[in-house]
Amino acid sequence: MSRVVLLGALLLVVLTVLLGALYRQWRRNQRLEAQLEAAAADLQHLQEACSRLAPAGVVQRLVADGVGPGIESAAERKVVTALFADVVGYTALSERLEPAVLARVLNGYFQRMSDAIHEHRGHVSTFIGDGILAYFGALQPNPWQCDDAVRAALAMRAAMREYNAELAREGLPPLAVGIGIHRGPGLAGLVGSRERMEYGFVGRTVNVAARVQALTRTHQVDILVTDALRAELDARFALVAMPAETVKGIAEPVVTYAVRELRA
């Protein structure tokens, strides 16, 4: 009898220990699951924060490619359309406005221009001072990249008009923007140092777009495209030929066309 009681008690102790171990394991799993959820949420927030520092498409691509320290993303040869935009008379404006007001005005400008570019399948690569460098066809293949870039430029023009009306209501001076667009080959991928890299496009195309943007001052127009781009454009874009101009770093005079509108 006493042996049966002893065995029963022993069994009870073993069961209690086992149940205790199972309970502890369950609690540990719960804690780990909660930590995993928290880590996933942190990662999501980090990705959202990153998407403010780099285009969302770029962040997704880098995450998907598994790019990390010591791992390089493969660069690809591509034909891309580069759009370069710059505020006309920025220096004078910066002398007239308080830095805080200037920053607010500039942020409003950057947001509206970025929205117009994104809406037409472009991605903003970088802000350079008051300038914007955007690409069409760099992240994904895009056979309609030239039309997209010019549509984006027209949307930027319309957005500037609306923004200037807002600025006028606040008693602030209007902004004017010059936009240069060119299409050509280059290498798309991560560029930079070991410490700081960005997804960019390397090639003559970007320089030409920047030079053409500078010509908007010479020709007193807001949107200029190169001959290489014009050849690919929908004939419904109303263009006006500008006189050929010599620009820094390019041997031949550059032929450009001002974009008037997209005819219905």
Add this chain to the structure above:
Amino acid sequence: MASPLQDVAWESCLIEPSADRDLEAYARRKQGVPNPAVRYFAPVPWLARALVDLHPEYGLLMHLEQSVADLVSLVVSQENSCRFCYAAVRAMLWSQGMSIERIQRVEHDLTRADLPPRTVAALAFGRSQSRSGPAAARAAREALLGAGFSVDEMKEIAFVVASTDFANRATTITAVPAHSLERLPERLHMRLLRPLLGRLVRSRHARGQATPLDRVPPYPYINLVRAYAGSPIAPALGRTLEEMWASPHLTRRCKLLMLAVVARGLGCEVCGCEVGDALRGEGLTDAAVAQVLTHLDAPELDAVERLLVPFARETIWYEPAPLQRRARALLDRLSGPQVLEAIGVAALANGLCRMGAMVLDQP
């Protein structure tokens, strides 16, 4: 088990679901459980049936392991940010006994998810096809064959990717509600019913049986159907295409134009040639076809085509919420069934092109 996609912006559903007993019974007969997506597509029966008939889970695969196909569907849905399909595949894997931890490992890091190298190669293929499309087809095909897959298995993987791309777009563009599916594994009653649910789903799982391709009507993309001759995929795909061409909500020319635009956007030359020939048969000149493909518009297009040609292009690379808003805007100008059919055609075109580049464009 929060879904990694549940924070993806998702608009309210584009269309009201409508009950169709025949369609729902058809889906239940084939899949064992009700298909919550079917009632959203009931006004365009070919589309609703295609979502059931082209599902790689039920009797279409003869060579590829089902577990590999399921994971490929999961990865492609993740790439396409399709909350609905992703939650559906996840729930299916869970109901069949895959642990939450295993699913999360697969989601977080495919290369370290204790998967066999062949499976990892198939998943990498799914990703590359969804991300790069036909541009990467040759390299992707070589990688699959190099990983030890046979040509028949490779063709079935291409089909799984294509059918998932199709379903992803159909349910994403219409914004079919995903929340209840995403939460399904967390519900107590579903946890209790999990073994039963798993048995129900498994009971409808069947390996594909060799099926002769009896009838081959002369419509575009028939070469793709022929490429799967002998497999049950061929008649399923053939029936979908035949019903799509016969459906009355959009003209045949409009559907061809949408297919051509997607082929051009994805750079699928074999598909582009086939659709281009058919467009010339519809009376469009070479110049008009070239104008549409280069600039997404031409004076020869009618009002509906002028709306849907640019829309087709939007379905190639997209973010869900902006695309859902664009589709909603179509409802101001087109009827509900027209918009649904347009979504179906564009979704199918995206799948067909990816499959065509892999299967038809042999070196």
